[in-house]
Amino acid sequence: MKLHKTRFAPSPNGKLHLGHAFSAIVSERVAKKFNGKFLIRIEDIDIGRSSVKYEQSIFEDLNWLGLKYDKKIRKQSEHFSLYEVYLKKLRDLDLVYPCWASRTEIKKFINKKDIELNHWPIDPDGQYIYPGIYKGISPAKRSGLMLSGKDFSWRLDMEKAINFAEEKIKSEIFFSEIGLEPKGLRRIEPHLFGDIIIARKDIPTSYHLSVTVDDSDQNITIITRGLDIYPCTSIHRLLQIILDLPEPKWFHHNLIRNNEGVKLSKSTESTSLESYRKKGFSKKNIVKKINDLESFPI
Secondary structure, eight states: OOOOEEEEOOOSSSOOBHHHHHHHHHHHHHHHHTTOEEEEEEOOOOTTTOOHHHHHHHHHHHHHTTOOOOSOOEEGGGOHHHHHHHHHHHHHTTOEEEEOOOHHHHHHHHHHTTOOGGGSOBOTTSOBOOOOTTTTOOHHHHHHHHHHTOOOEEEEOHHHHHHHHHHHHTSOOEEEESSSSSOEEEEOOGGGGOSOEEEESSSSOOHHHHHHHHHHHTTOOEEEEEGGGTTHHHHHHHHHHHTTOOOOEEEEEOOOBOTTSOBOOTTTTOOBHHHHHHTTOOHHHHHHHHHHHSOOOO
């Protein structure tokens, strides 16, 4: 019988809030429903913004919530060499190319085309679709830029990647949704992102590459996460096919929002779980408060 595994994967760059508690509780409940394991992963590839203090507070919050998780904790910063292996595979398949463009350069390039920035296509993350500044440069120019030592990133050639994956499985690509209605197969739409950054010169990975590799390496069978990450599922399913990684199922859930309808986040300094704890809230209080804002889906 297959052992199902779910995971909660916070970044140690701030304090957890009610939205994190909601997501973690949902993930644990899904694991229990399938008699599986609930895992914790610390997503700390952004070393400059990650903090041991915040990492410790994550576990203080999870323990306070009474969540039962596997004690083998995975930290992304300990697996850069593994991500490099998969990045090399993408390079060998000629599905990525180096790009030296900064966000400022991209904006200037768009403006030179006499197109107002507010008319340029935006990806689901709110970023300008990459206009291909360095995509078709000559081998000689590319070699010169490589030798210059200038910082660069690796971008996924999205059109080529989609064609490669569809040819590989001889069909269109779908992912399996078991959380949101309608449940079942949903067609992926990675083209909405354009040629995304898949790794950087100094860090051989990105959010998209690392989580896809991690979920495979940890044998995650059900990926639970909020609707804000829903569009990324298309990229991750695409990478799974290209990199010969197993296919999980996805359980997406709604988000916790404030009175103005804005999702809770660290950037807006939403009230932390630590603050609730210091005010004397219990786990029961927190669960009720969350359920009043957004009903638990399981």
